[in-house]
Amino acid sequence: MRSPEDVQAEALALSPPGQAFPRDPASNWGKMLLPLAKELSRVEGLAEALLHEIDPRQAQYLLAEWAALVGPDPYGRDISGYSTGQMQAYLYQRLVSLGGQSRAFYLAVAAALGVTITIEEFQTTIYGAAVYGSAIYSETPVQFYWRVTVPASPVTNAVYGSARYGDPYGSVEQNPIVPVIQSLAPAHTIPIFSYTG
Secondary structure: OOOHHHHHHHHHHOOOOOOOOOOOOOOHHHHHHHHHHHHHHHHHHHHHHHHHHHOOOOOOOOHHHHHHHHOOOOOOOOOOOOOHHHHHHHHHHHHHOOOOOOHHHHHHHHHHOOOOOEEEEOOOOOOOOOOOOOOOOOOOHHHHEEEEEEEOOOEEEOOOOOOOOOOOOEEEOOOOHHHHHHHHOOOOOEEEEEEEO
16 A cells, blocks of 8 residues: 555656756645545555455455355344354354364364364264173164264353343344354254353
């Protein structure tokens, strides 16, 4: 980004020859060019800042355009109250959450949202690997569960005197990774969530 003085110097150098357009920045002509030079310097700074907007994790000005690009949330989450940092993480997660059914894929999707999770898979039945008398085979569907450990969600308790009859005692803010994993989990897998803290 050029300073206003640099833009002014260039405009003076490009001015027509003659006494009506002196090359001195302190002249009336130079002073008339200075406001234009300040505005051009500001526009160049904005254009340079837009170079960082190619990555939604750094976007400031184009967050609305990124949101329009990825479309409405497929999991029904309300993103209208997201802070700038949350929106940057959300948009990045939407861009990288295509394909993959491994645990590493889901850990990466959670990391893109800024959430650290662990996934525990239970032992599945393997035909031909069991030995008579061993307890490897399970009749229960526990082998198809994933235990996903996520950080505790903030709890907002109702304030005495402000709640009315029938109002809930409080609310729990859902972790943003929960509906993503529920939606993307393999068809034979049932995710259950364990909250830490």
